[in-house]
Amino acid sequence: MNLDFSPEEIAFRDEVRAFIEQNYPAHLKGKAMREDLSRDEFLAWHKILGKKGWSAPAWPAQYGGTGWTATQRYIWLEENARAETIAPLPFSVSMVGPVIYTFGTEEQKQRFLPGILSGEVWWCQGYSEPGAGSDLASLKTKAVREGDYYIVNGQKTWTTLGQYADWGFFLVRTDSEAKPQEGISFLLIDMKSPGVSVRPIKLLDGGHEVNDVFLENVKVPVDQRIYEENKGWTCAKFLLAHERAGIAGVARSKRNVEKLKAIAKAEIGDDGGPLIESPDFRAKLAQLEIDLSALEMTELRTLAREQAGKGPGPESSLLKIRGTEIQQRLTELTLEAVGNYAQPFPRGLGDNEFSIGPDYAGPAAPIYFNWRKASIYGGSNEIQRNIIAKMVLGL
Amino acid sequence: MNFDYTEEQSMLRDSIAKWAAGQYDFEKRREALKSEDGWKKNWATFAELGLLAAPLPEDAGGLGGGPIDIAVVMEEFGKALVVEPYVSTVVIGAGALLAAGDDAQKAAHLEAIAGGERIIAFAQAEPKSRWALNDVSTTAKKDGAGYVLNGQKAVVLGATQADYLLVSARTAGGQRDEQGVSLFLVPKNAKGVSTRDYPTMDGARAAEVYLENVSVGAEALLGAADGALPLIERLVDEANAAYNHEAVGAMRMMTSSTQEYAKTRKQFGRAIAEFQVLQHRMVDMFMHTEESVSMALLATLKLGESDAERAKAVSASKVSIGRAGRFIGQAAVQIHGGMGVTDEMRIGHYFKRVTMLDSTFGNADYHLKRYTALSAKAA
Numbered sequence: 001m002n003l004d005f006s007p008e009e010i011a012f013r014d015e016v017r018a019f020i021e022q023n024y025p026a027h028l029k030g031k032a033m034r035e036d037l038s039r040d041e042f043l044a045w046h047k048i049l050g051k052k053g054w055s056a057p058a059w060p061a062q063y064g065g066t067g068w069t070a071t072q073r074y075i076w077l078e079e080n081a082r083a084e085t086i087a088p089l090p091f092s093v094s095m096v097g098p099v100i101y102t103f104g105t106e107e108q109k110q111r112f113l114p115g116i117l118s119g120e121v122w123w124c125q126g127y128s129e130p131g132a133g134s135d136l137a138s139l140k141t142k143a144v145r146e147g148d149y150y151i152v153n154g155q156k157t158w159t160t161l162g163q164y165a166d167w168g169f170f171l172v173r174t175d176s177e178a179k180p181q182e183g184i185s186f187l188l189i190d191m192k193s194p195g196v197s198v199r200p201i202k203l204l205d206g207g208h209e210v211n212d213v214f215l216e217n218v219k220v221p222v223d224q225r226i227y228e229e230n231k232g233w234t235c236a237k238f239l240l241a242h243e244r245a246g247i248a249g250v251a252r253s254k255r256n257v258e259k260l261k262a263i264a265k266a267e268i269g270d271d272g273g274p275l276i277e278s279p280d281f282r283a284k285l286a287q288l289e290i291d292l293s294a295l296e297m298t299e300l301r302t303l304a305r306e307q308a309g310k311g312p313g314p315e316s317s318l319l320k321i322r323g324t325e326i327q328q329r330l331t332e333l334t335l336e337a338v339g340n341y342a343q344p345f346p347r348g349l350g351d352n353e354f355s356i357g358p359d360y361a362g363p364a365a366p367i368y369f370n371w372r373k374a375s376i377y378g379g380s381n382e383i384q385r386n387i388i389a390k391m392v393l394g395l
Numbered sequence: 396m397n398f399d400y401t402e403e404q405s406m407l408r409d410s411i412a413k414w415a416a417g418q419y420d421f422e423k424r425r426e427a428l429k430s431e432d433g434w435k436k437n438w439a440t441f442a443e444l445g446l447l448a449a450p451l452p453e454d455a456g457g458l459g460g461g462p463i464d465i466a467v468v469m470e471e472f473g474k475a476l477v478v479e480p481y482v483s484t485v486v487i488g489a490g491a492l493l494a495a496g497d498d499a500q501k502a503a504h505l506e507a508i509a510g511g512e513r514i515i516a517f518a519q520a521e522p523k524s525r526w527a528l529n530d531v532s533t534t535a536k537k538d539g540a541g542y543v544l545n546g547q548k549a550v551v552l553g554a555t556q557a558d559y560l561l562v563s564a565r566t567a568g569g570q571r572d573e574q575g576v577s578l579f580l581v582p583k584n585a586k587g588v589s590t591r592d593y594p595t596m597d598g599a600r601a602a603e604v605y606l607e608n609v610s611v612g613a614e615a616l617l618g619a620a621d622g623a624l625p626l627i628e629r630l631v632d633e634a635n636a637a638y639n640h641e642a643v644g645a646m647r648m649m650t651s652s653t654q655e656y657a658k659t660r661k662q663f664g665r666a667i668a669e670f671q672v673l674q675h676r677m678v679d680m681f682m683h684t685e686e687s688v689s690m691a692l693l694a695t696l697k698l699g700e701s702d703a704e705r706a707k708a709v710s711a712s713k714v715s716i717g718r719a720g721r722f723i724g725q726a727a728v729q730i731h732g733g734m735g736v737t738d739e740m741r742i743g744h745y746f747k748r749v750t751m752l753d754s755t756f757g758n759a760d761y762h763l764k765r766y767t768a769l770s771a772k773a774a
C-alpha cells in the first residue's frame with residue numbers, strides 16, 4: 001500500500017496538464033463556477049475532449065472509454081479541477097451513457113453513445129415529479145403502449161438545464177397495477193417531440209438552471225425504451241449510484257479551497273491584518289482541509305474497489321453526503337470571507353453589468369444560496385443516510 | 396420583570412401586521428421591489444402608521460416611544476420581509492441627531508423623519524474596512540468654517556432612497572485610530588457626491604458612495620469633531636439590536652411555515668413531518684428561534700446600560716442570532732426540498748434576509764471576538 005504516483009503516472013499527469021493548457025478555450029477560463037453559461041459554453045470543452053477520445057474516462061474502452069486506471073482517472077479529475085475547466089455534463093457522460101451501454105441493445109448503443117461522447121447531444125434527466133421527489137418510485141407520468149409507440153403524459157420537474165436539452169431520459173409508469181418499483185420503464189425522449197414543453201423555474205439566487213417539463217400525448221417509439229418494460233427501476237437505481245459518486249466533487253472542492261485561501265489573503269480580517277492570518281478563520285480553513293482529506297482518502301478507497309470490478313454501491317451515499325457537506329461549507333466560508341461585499345446582487349445589475357467590490361465577492365452569496373441544492377438533489381442527504389442505515393448497516 | 400408589550404405597542408404591532416397582510420403580501424412586495432419607486436408608497440404608509448415617529452421624542456414630532464417600539468416594528472418587518480431603510484433613518488439617523496445634534500440640526504431633520512420626508516443612509520463601511528468601525532480612510536479636511544470630504548463608502552444600505560448621508564470621516568489621526576473620527580450629515584445632492592446603485596441579495600437597495608471634494612458647511616458636522624467613535628459604536632449597537640428583532644420575525648416565519656409545509660407535504664405515503672429526523676430538526680429550529688427571541692430582548696433591554704454592558708449584550712445577541720439564522724435558514728430550505736431553493740417560495744427569501752442581516756455590522760464571528768475582547772477588558 002502506498003500513495004505515491006509512479007513515474008508513468010507522473011508522466012501521464014504532465015501529458016494531461018499540457019493537453020489542457022494547450023486546448024482549453026481561453027475565453028472559458030475562470031468561468032466554471034460562474035453560472036449562466038450558454039449551451040455552447042457548456043459544451044465547448046466536452047467537444048474538444050470528444051475529438052481527443054477523452055470525454056468519458058470512466059467508460060469501458062470498448063464503448064469509447066479511455067482505458068485509464070483509477071489513478072489516472074483521479075489525476076485527470078485533479079488536473080481539470082486545477083485548470084477549472086467546465087466539466088462535461090454529468091447527465092450524458094456519467095448517467096445515461098452508462099445505462100445505455102449496460103442495459104441497451106446493440107442498436108441503441110450505436111445510435112446514442114456517439115452523440116454522448118462527442119458532446120453534440122445534450123441530455124437531461126426526467127426523474128422527479130411534483131409529487132415524486134424523495135419517493136421517486138411513486139412517479140405518475142404514464143406511458144401507454146399503442147403499437148410501436150408509447151403515448152406519454154405527465155409532468156417532470158427540477159429538470160436541470162432542460163432548456164438546452166436535445167434528449168431526455170425519463171422514468172415513466174407502464175404498469176399502474178404492479179408494485180410501484182415494478183411498473184416503471186426507462187424511456188429516451190427527443191425533447192423536440194410534439195407535446196414536450198419546458199417551463200423555467202427561477203431559483204433563489206435568481207438563476208435559471210431547472211425547469212418543469214410537461215409531456216402531453218408525446219409519441220415515443222418503443223425502440224427508445226432501455227431494457228425491459230417495467231424494469232426501468234433497475235436502470236434508475238444503477239444510474240443514481242453513479243450520479244451520487246459523481247456529486248462528491250473532491251477535486252473541485254480541493255481547487256475551491258485554494259481559491260478560498262486566495263480570497264482570505266486579499267481580504268482584511270477583523271483585526272486589520274489579512275484574513276488568512278486571523279486564527280479563527282485559519283482554524284476553520286484547516287478543519288475544512290482535514291474533512292476534505294478524509295473524504296478524498298475514502299473516495300480513493302472506493303475507486304480502488306471499483307477498479308477491482310465492484311461498481312459503486314450504497315457506499316456512494318457516503319461520498320455524496322460528505323462531498324456536498326464540504327461543498328456547502330466552502331460556500332459558507334467564502335461568504336464569510338467577503339464581508340460586506342456579500343450583499344450586492346450581481347444578477348440584479350442589469351445589462352451593462354459592472355462588478356461591485358472585488359471580482360471574487362460577487363458570486364459568493366449567490367453560490368452560497370444556490371448550493372443548498374446539493375444536499376437536496378441526487379437524493380437528499382436524509383435519504384442517503386436512510387440508504388446507508390438500511391443497505392450498509394442493515395438497521 | 397415584565398415582558399409584556401403596552402397596549403400602544405400591541406396596537407402598533409397589529410397595525411403593521413394588518414398593513415402587511417393587505418398591502419404587502421408576497422406578490423405586492425415583489426412588485427414594489429421591482430419598480431423604481433415602489434418603496435415610496437410604503438414609506439408614506441410608515442409615516443401614516445406612526446412607525447417613523449414611534450421612537451422619537453414628542454418635542455421632535457415623535458410619539459415618545461423607545462427601543463421596545465422599534466423592536467415591535469422590526470419584528471413585524473421581519474415577518475413581512477420589509478427591506479426599506481428604516482434602521483438607517485430612524486435608529487441611526489435620528490439616533491445620531493438626538494445624541495449629538497444641536498437645536499438647529501434637530502429642527503432641520505427630526506420632524507421631517509417623523510413625517511416620512513427624510514430618509515438617511517449610514518455611509519460608514521469602506522471597501523477595506525470590513526466591520527471595524529474605527530477603520531476610516533475617508534477624510535474630512537477643515538476648510539474655512541466647513542469641511543471638504545473625500546473617499547469611498549461601501550455597501551451603503553438605503554443610499555438609493557436617501558436624501559441625506561450620515562458619513563463617518565477622519566478629521567485627524569491614522570486609518571484605524573480611535574480618535575479623529577467625525578460624523579457629517581451630507582445632502583446626497585451635494586456637489587461631488589456620486590453613487591453606484593444596486594440591488595442587494597435580499598431585495599434591498601444599496602450603493603457605493605463616492606465623495607470627491609465634497610464641500611459642506613459647519614452645520615453638517617454632528618457633535619464634536621474627532622470624537623465620534625463612541626457614538627458610532629452606540630448607534631451600530633442600536634442598529635444591531637433593531638435588526639435582531641427583524642431576524643427574529645423572519646425566524647418565526649421560517650420555523651412555522653416549515654412545520655406547516657412538513658405537515659402537508661407527503662412522500663412515501665405519509666407527511667414528511669412524521670419522519671423523526673425532520674422532527675428533531677424542526678425542534679432545533681424552534682429552540683434556536685426561542686433563544687433568539689431571548690437574546691434579541693436581552694440586547695434591547697440593555698441598550699440603556701453602560702457602554703461596556705450594552706456592547707457585550709449586543710455582541711452576544713449577534714453571535715446567537717447569526718448562528719441561529721444560519722441553522723434555521725438552512726434547515727428550512729432543506730425540509731422544503733427542491734421547493735426550498737426556488738424564488739417562488741417565501742422561505743428562500745427569509746433565508747436570504749437573515750443571511751444578509753448576519754453580515755450587516757459584523758457577523759457572528761466578528762461579534763464573538765468583540766465579546767471576548769470586552770470580557771477580557773472587564774476581567
Ligand SMILES: Cc1cc2nc3c(=O)[nH]c(=O)nc-3n(C[C@H](O)[C@H](O)[C@H](O)COP(=O)(O)OP(=O)(O)OC[C@H]3O[C@@H](n4cnc5c(N)ncnc54)[C@H](O)[C@@H]3O)c2cc1C
Pocket residue numbers: 124125126127128130132133134135157158159160161210373376377378379380381382383386660662663667670672673729730731732733734736
Ligand atoms: C437544483 C436542483 C436540480 C435538480 N435536478 C434534477 C434533474 O435534473 N432531474 C431530476 O429528475 N431531478 C432533479 N432534482 C430533483 C431532486 O432529485 C429532488 O429535489 C429530490 O429528490 C428531493 O425531492 P423533493 O424536492 O420533492 O423533496 P421531498 O421529497 O419533498 O423532501 C422534502 C424533505 O423531506 C425529507 N425526506 C423525505 N423523505 C424522507 C424520509 N423518508 N426520511 C427522512 N427525510 C425525508 C427530504 O430529505 C427533504 O428534506 C433537482 C433538484 C434541485 C434542487
